[in-house]
Amino acid sequence: MKISPPPAVTVVVIGFDDVSHVADAVRSALAQGPAVTEVIAVDDCSTDGSGALLHELATHERRLTVVHREHNSGGCGTPRNDGLARASSPYVMFLDSDDELPPGAVDALLGAARRHGAEVAAGLCVRRELPSGRETPWQPELYAEPSVVTHPARRRRLVHDTLCVNKLYRTDFLRGHGIRFPDGRFVYEDFVFTARVLAAGPRMALVPDPVYVWHVRRSADRLSLSLDRARIDNWQARLDAHRTAVDILLGAEQKRLARAARAHFLDHSLRMYARELDLRDPEYRTEWWTRTRTYLKTFDTADFELAPAPGRVVGRIVQATEEPCDLPRVKELAARPARLLPPYAYAPDGTPAWSAELPQVTLDHLLHRPVHLLPVAVEGELRPGPRGTRLSLVMHELYGRVADAGPRMMDVELVDRECGGVVQRRTAAVTAQPEQQWAATVPLDLSALGRAGTWDIRIRLHFADGSHRDTTAHAVNRPDLLRRVAVPSRRHGVLLAQPYATHSGALALRTAPGLRGVVSVVRRRAGRLLH
Template identity: 75%
Template sequence: MDIDVESDAPSVTVIVIGYDDAAHVADAVRSALAQGPAVREVIAVDDCSADGSGALLDELAAGERRLTVVHRATNSGGCGTPRNDGIDRASSPYVMFLDSDDVLPPGAVDALLAAAVEHGAQVTAGLCVRRELPSGSEVLWQPELYAKPSAIDRPVDHPRLVHDTLCVNKLYRTDFLRTHAIRFPDGRFVYEDFVFTARVLAAGPRMALIPDRVYVWHVRRAAGKLSLSLDRAGIDNWQARIDAHRAAVEILLGSSQKPLGHASRAHFVDHSLRMYARELDLRGPEYRAAWWTRTRAHLESFDPADLEAAPAPGRVLAHLLLASGTPRDLPRVKELAARPARLLPPYARTPDGTPVWSADLPQVSLAHLLHRPTDLLPLAVDGELRPGARGTQLTLRLHELYGRVADAGPRTVDVELVDRRDGEVVQRRTAEFADGPGSEKPAEDGTWVASTPLDLSSPASRGGTFDLRLRLRFADGTHRDTTAHAVRGPGLLQRVAVPSRRHGILLVQPYATHSGSLAVRTAPGVRGVASVVRRRTGRLFGTRGRG
């Protein structure tokens, strides 16, 4: 196929990369071809698969003139090299990337291409949707960036651009990439997007941002083989993330977009640091020690201003790591790293009354909590959910926080039960906080208590996993949206079979999420209970289900 890349026709080459993904690669390719005539060609690069992916792609290409298949003779070990192969072969004025286990939603290319042409943009970006499978629940990636259409002449004036490190939700001028020799790191390089995106931003492109959904990122956490970025159980993954981030920062600091390098460091503290800190209690002592040491070394390379520019929860965690040579206070670390952040007691002060992380680490100041707006305070709410034959009771205990809670005057808490699959609120309750001895004062244990019954029989008719969302309301008119810390103890967080008028029997399990938040799973009826038992048995004997 002889196509001139310098042609003025606004058309796109979609580069699809895959390795041993015969189960999904055809869907990815078809989603690219289904974009219509704006996609002049699809280049599918098979990274030396051994599962028949290459033959499957050849079969598709035999019936589709726009599809070209590239067979690599050796496996590259990563995603960068096959994407570079695609860039080298692209023959359209614009290029974009698609992974074999993801899809492009209808209209994605037309939306990106129209904005690119209208604004003369060298890079055009849109919304990426993270879709959890098999549940189908969706989370928007960096939605604040794409709230409305915009054109950007100078990336350096928009530091939030560094928050979106993905390469797949963007359309690039092919000549822009080639003129600036912008390529992905070759070989086995995890988080290659970090480096590629930094090279793109360092070149100072004119950019267009659109609110349209342009990419569906499929997240398969139960897959037999996790993607390179999702496989976070080993310390090598964290080291790879640090290495990629360091390389990206060096690229930005060495360019005319230098402020973006400092913004990238602040984002690392707020995003990467908090994400991995939430999972520390899932790892063994050896991993924790290595993670702590390597993270401290990376943070020591940051300018003090980079840390201070990060939002408070991540900034406090960074100062804690720098102040302590060994892992400590991991339950509190996990809760502060949660979203929203929760700061568990104890609440220490220096002799002059300044809030600090602990008495033995007075250099880790929490003084910002004395003047932080109420709706941003890391308030800690303990949650206990007790299913029983007479109903399910939710008890919440709100902790005092350096006098800020008493000053605001807690009044009520709105409780929402949210289906994780689609975000639907399936039940709402409001409970009043009981005052302790004396007006506007907590009880002797430093908490205010609220309790409300939950009717799980109605949401349980659909079964699944439900998150608890809270809105704390105060007498001064302020409020704080948060979640509850799942309390562990005798009789808590256990699977319970309770009678149900609607289903006969209902299996209820309160549990703690990875970030420590209280959530609940339900399985209605005898069939639901049997399904849970089968899945549990399958895990015990090493089998997997897809239901």
């Protein structure tokens, strides 16, 4: 029989104008059981009735305390600090009003903290896309198995997990080291708080259990601060938070952690924003480029060398020019997985280089990089038609590495973006083409798709030397290829199919089956024309 730990945890829930979700968040904390001594809900001066709803919940639950702020703080840090100041339990956790704690989260973290005498216990956060419900683990490599880290410097990857909400903290540890969140409107306050925690050198217990569900609502009327990336202010806030976090680590003489944080910036933040640059206007791009160059001047060679190659190269390109350049190719290299599109240039000394214009950005690492990590470029053309759907794929040579490996087969998977399930698999032989290219053609049965949806195309390249590379296809950007086509369907009579390019340039597919789907698409198009 499982015995729950004695009461020991305060859960601080923060919210602003989130009346639709805050009650679910609070209930998920209370449902953790007797280990939760109190839940402190801090309402950041909401105007939508959130405060009244919390007050009503508190009349029926003695463990719930509601704190009403008189002035909106503009961010997440101040209300969390308010809750932390009032926490009376030996341990504390943080929860946002639009997220939730899964069953057993507190017991898993509290048990690990006590068992190993840890000041901090951390577990797996799951990003749940809504409304689809598709889940993606956050930093799963850190939480693959139970472990104890006696000092954060012994596991530099800890700087990758900048979240504060998937962790349990000993309250006296935070207070004893004066660890707080930045006050006011400070976006990415987690970066700074987490750096302060790591700089204090806690003993940490890591558990593989899911302990936090991060709800991602990309279609919400008001995006979360971290998802609202369309303005340059958001990028500047990220730069400021990251710079502050690195300074904190350096101030605590945690140079290895600071270097790991900079390398992670290149691999994560830089790549994420770089692949969205073509969505922004020219003014944004110029300003982004200038501010990024300024920040990258604080990095040294060792910071770059520690970063995975795609982010390192993107950073070098930004450093090498004063104005945005070659953005279509930069976007593809910043994608996950990375794709290096032609042309393939050489520096004067024969070293592979980014371009003839930027020979100083060398790519010599490609000459010895393992095949399964090469940014091989595959271009895809998806042609839905009344006699069937054909996916044509062309793979480019990459400084002799593809030919050396010997391409043989391509596996193609059609993946339901909503649930992540594979709905079709096909395999085709690769044939050599002129100009150092290899081609494969794969038939797809779109008529078998059972509903309207979005479908990603994943590819596995097989080589004669036994290696393989998982990638996606670059969408050839031609109007005749990226257009909506009506095709016959055995199940629905008719199916609207539209190949399109994702934000990172990958080929994907949208479908709307049946007469109802056709009418829906026509109405949406008419609505856009009217507005």
